[in-house]
Amino acid sequence: MERVIGIDPGSRVTGYGVIDSAPGGLHFVACGTIKTTVKAPFSHRLNEIFDGINEVIQLHGPAVAAVEDVFLASNPRSALKLGHARGAAVVAAMQNGLVVHDYSPRAVKQAVAGYGQAEKSQVQHMVRVLLALSASPSSDAADALAVAICHANRLFV
Template sequence: MERILGIDPGSRVTGYGVIEADRGRLYFVACGVVKTTVKYPLNFRLNEIFDGINEVIQVHNPVVTAVEDVFLADNPRSALKLGQARGAAIVAAMQNGMQVFDYTPRTIKQAVSGYGQAEKGQMQHMVRMLLNLSGTPSSDASDALAVAICHANQLNL
């Protein structure tokens, strides 16, 4: 059994999802978000992301991390902020001795829904079904769980 941390990075809200994968079966462990203080400068928010992901790792003890890769955004400034948030989350995982894997949004959608152009609602539904959840997690937490599921599928765990 392998415990996987999935991360959906964002400069305002970073989603996380922890699952266990064992011989093709997936089990939900935890999910949530790290919300940053938007009124503070970006460097302070990056530290909040680092601390939040570090805390998730300490509490849930995943052995590997999967992170959504940066996609081409319409606004270059937004893409840069997203990349920095992603970097803060990756450094938190690396500081805890974890191996980090990157997946594109298209790869994640393909792995979870079977369709690389799946919409948010479809992805949330599939995450809920694959993990046998009684409710639907928030959008950011659901995206992070999808990243973790993608990693489990890629490795055929």
């Protein structure tokens, strides 16, 4: 069994999802979001992401991290901010001794919905089904769980 933290980075909201993965299946551990202070300077928001991911890792003790890659946004400034947020999350994982695996948004959607162009609502629904959750997590937390599931699918192939 391996505990995986999936991370869906965002400069305002970063999703995280923790699952246990074994040859027999997937088991939900925890999920949630790290919301940054909107009015704070960007560098402070990056620190909030770092601290939040650090806290989640220390609380749940994953063995490995899976992080969604930056997609090409229509706004280059947004893509840069997303890249910074992703960097803060990756450094938090690495500082805790985790190996970090990167997955494209297309690969994540393919892993949970069977279709690389799946809508957010489809991803949310499939995460709920695959992990047998009683309710759907927020879209950011569902995306993070999907990243963790994507990594888990590659472990026992």
